[in-house]
Amino acid sequence: MRSRPSVLHLDLDAFFAAVEQRDKPSLRGKPVVVGGTGGRGVVATASYEARKFGARSAMPTAQARRLCPPGTAFLSPRGAAYRASSAIVMQLLHDLSPTVEQVSVDEAYVDLAHGDITDFAVDALHNRIQRLLGEITERTGGLTASVGIGTSKQIAKIGSDLDKPNGLVIVPAGHENEVLGPLPVRVLGGVGPVTGERLRSFGVETVADLQRMSVTDLVSIFGESHGRGLHEMAFARDDRPIVTEREAKSISAEETFPVDVADSTVLDRELVKLVERVTARLQEHGHFARTMTIKVRHGDFSTFTRSESTLHPTGDLATILSVARRLLVGADTAAGLRLLGFGVSGMSPHAQERMSFEQEEVEQPSPEAAVTAHDVDDGWGRNPQTWTPGADVRHAEHGAGWVWGSGLGRVTVRFEGPTTAPGPVRTFKADDPQLEHAGPPEWN
DNA sequence: TCTGGGGTCCTAGGACCC
DNA sequence: TCTGGGGTCCTAGGACCC
Numbered sequence: 174m175r176s177r178p179s180v181l182h183l184d185l186d187a188f189f190a191a192v193e194q195r196d197k198p199s200l201r202g203k204p205v206v207v208g209g210t211g212g213r214g215v216v217a218t219a220s221y222e223a224r225k226f227g228a229r230s231a232m233p234t235a236q237a238r239r240l241c242p243p244g245t246a247f248l249s250p251r252g253a254a255y256r257a258s259s260a261i262v263m264q265l266l267h268d269l270s271p272t273v274e275q276v277s278v279d280e281a282y283v284d285l286a287h288g289d290i291t292d293f294a295v296d297a298l299h300n301r302i303q304r305l306l307g308e309i310t311e312r313t314g315g316l317t318a319s320v321g322i323g324t325s326k327q328i329a330k331i332g333s334d335l336d337k338p339n340g341l342v343i344v345p346a347g348h349e350n351e352v353l354g355p356l357p358v359r360v361l362g363g364v365g366p367v368t369g370e371r372l373r374s375f376g377v378e379t380v381a382d383l384q385r386m387s388v389t390d391l392v393s394i395f396g397e398s399h400g401r402g403l404h405e406m407a408f409a410r411d412d413r414p415i416v417t418e419r420e421a422k423s424i425s426a427e428e429t430f431p432v433d434v435a436d437s438t439v440l441d442r443e444l445v446k447l448v449e450r451v452t453a454r455l456q457e458h459g460h461f462a463r464t465m466t467i468k469v470r471h472g473d474f475s476t477f478t479r480s481e482s483t484l485h486p487t488g489d490l491a492t493i494l495s496v497a498r499r500l501l502v503g504a505d506t507a508a509g510l511r512l513l514g515f516g517v518s519g520m521s522p523h524a525q526e527r528m529s530f531e532q533e534e535v536e537q538p539s540p541e542a543a544v545t546a547h548d549v550d551d552g553w554g555r556n557p558q559t560w561t562p563g564a565d566v567r568h569a570e571h572g573a574g575w576v577w578g579s580g581l582g583r584v585t586v587r588f589e590g591p592t593t594a595p596g597p598v599r600t601f602k603a604d605d606p607q608l609e610h611a612g613p614p615e616w617n
Numbered sequence: 618t619c620t621g622g623g624g625t626c627c628t629a630g631g632a633c634c635c
Numbered sequence: 636t637c638t639g640g641g642g643t644c645c646t647a648g649g650a651c652c653c
Binding site for chain 1 (some may be wrong): 626
């Protein structure tokens with residue numbers, strides 16, 4: 174938390190819908206809903222006129238259709254138009270300070286401490302930012318924005334939401350708690366439907382209620398990170414810096430089908446498209462990735478992910494596709510899929526990788542490669558039993574296996590023989606009486 | 618009423634290493 | 636004679652955000 178209100182948060186009002194109303198005068202003053210217009214679409218943005226009827230972001234479009242009156246416009250998003258207006262606004266923010274963190278197409282933080290503003294008194298800030306809001310409206314052909322300014326990202330963001338649309342809220346240093354206290358806990362970042370309901374069950378409705386809970390209790394309920402974070406946020410303690418750029422950590426693409434798809438030929442065709450899109454973007458970033466993940470959603474909305482990591486990072490389409498296909502074959506698609514997705518993560522810069530990795534097969538672990546330790550040490554310098562990697566083993570429960578690795582009083586065994594199916598990998602104490610050297614084993 | 622698409626971060630258990 | 640434990644990686648799932 175800073176000693177001056179030098180963090181600005183800006184949010185464009187009902188952005189997608191406002192652009193549509195700007196570009197199509199007949200829509201002005203009328204309810205407009207932008208989002209997926211198919212049977213399984215959801216609302217991205219509802220104009221303020223549509224919100225009067227209950228239409229909201231993330232609501233199924235079908236539901237918004239029932240709520241809104243005849244004459245309501247339901248439109249598919251026009252991404253290019255939104256990006257063009259967004260760029261104009263972001264440029265105006267850069268005129269305030271070089272440190273601009275764009276959160277999304279319609280939202281950004283600005284670190285005013287890095288810009289030309291030197292007077293952080295409320296009146297001076299008010300004048301300067303009202304001028305900014307006027308410029309935004311003028312340069313974008315009529316769009317409006319809401320701004321919050323405070324001593325942290327948290328306060329700036331909450332401020333920008335307090336007087337929408339076309340509002341400006343400045344919270345002077347030292348006044349954070351009186352602003353925060355009466356607000357519902359849901360205004361805090363990281364408090365969604367689940368956490369909000371959980372807190373309500375403990376009698377916590379407002380931030381002031383949350384302030385009365387002990388860190389100990391919050392940590393025991395929500396875990397170390399989330400619990401501590403809630404306590405910090407309740408008291409407006411937030412030191413997160415404004416960062417201008419961030420490396421992507423994952424790239425993904427997914428598609429919800431108009432009707433569930435069970436045909437494996439069709440699913441494979443869709444998977445190829447998704448993998449091609451993701452790989453193209455990976456290559457644009459100049460990155461390789463190690464972990465491939467598929468996502469499937471069934472008709473009942475149950476959702477599963479399956480992932481696999483390659484030995485080396487790769488950007489090679491054929492390699493990535495072969496992993497993706499293996500993952501899809503392992504998924505249950507018999508009853509049909511509502512959604513199929515594919516993503517990569519574990520990314521590293523392209524240039525640091527040898528090109529030879531691109532063509533390399535995914536290596537299977539072998540006893541020789543996986544194991545370096547030989548004699549079992551019990552951790553206190555004694556060797557009660559020697560286990561050699563690759564040695565055959567008999568086991569009371571699993572039958573036959575071989576030593577995969579060993580060390581520190583433990584031996585890891587893979588239960589698999591030349592004629593038996595691969596079984597589990599399990600780790601035992603080296604002196605476990607269930608384990609005995611066998612060699613050569615009588616495979617069955 | 619029936620739930621998009623693109624992300625981030627966290628947790629938890631098992632394997633594995635030391 | 637008996638006894639662990641910290642740290643990291645991988646995988647799966649979930650909450651949350653825009």
